[in-house]
Amino acid sequence: MALVPSQVLRVAILLSYCSILCNYKAIEMPSHHTYGGSWKFLTFIDLVIQAVFFGICVLTDLSSLLTRGSGNQEQERQLKKLISLRDWMLAVLAFPVGVFVVVVFWIIYAYDREMIYPKLLDNFIPGWLNHGMHTTVLPFILIEMRTSHHGYPSRSSGLTTICTFSLGYILWVCWVHHVTGMWAYPFLEHIGPGARIIFFGSTTIFMNFLYLLGEALNNYIWDTQRSMEEEKEKPKLE
Secondary structure, three states: OOOOOHHHHHHHHHHHHHHHHHHHHHOOOHHHHOOOHHHHOHHHHHHHHHHHHHHHHHHHHHHHHHHOOOOOHHHHHHHHHHHHHHHHHHHHHHHHHHHHHHHHHHHHHHHHHHHOOOHHHHHOOOHHHHHHHHOOHHHHHHHHHHHOOOOOOOHHHHHHHHHHHHHHHHHHHHHHHHHHOOOOOHHHHHOOHHHHHHHHHHHHHHHHHHHHHHHHHHHHHHHHHHHHHHHHHOOOOO
């Protein structure tokens, strides 16, 4: 038996994301008032994705609790739709986008923080909030993957969706630059057009890799869990 029920963990994680989003939006930063606002940053988009995802998880848990033993076929059908939406969102958005934000942010930060998170931002964003946006996303999504099995869509459908998301965000970043003359991320100012194309292409490939990684990790966790349960059920030899 788990020390903390998965339903309680999901509520706690959802509340943390709500707190992070509220605190972030309350900060008076110049970038909040320029074209695109916070929506030009993948970190903010990811926070919204994670909050919506865990909101769906909590709603699914509540629906499961309310429909348990009711025998109402319509309620069970709606619950299955919620579970399918929860699983789809983890597979194509919550896991690949969340892991991408954490990995890419800290790699660039370690190389040269001014390229992605200038020291000036320390005057606006406290350290705990920075980690809430760029660090805790990873353990939260891994906890969810470990506590509940998630059915993945067909690989072609999943990869098509994540490619569409990546291309849409790249076009949005380019449009913001077209309108304002400034890139959302400082390092894009210091590389040429060819390097930007290579970078955008590489990030799309990496996002696809993360989708496949999530699928493989989900299968590994639950295949291992199933094997352990089957091993326990085997009769012991005297």
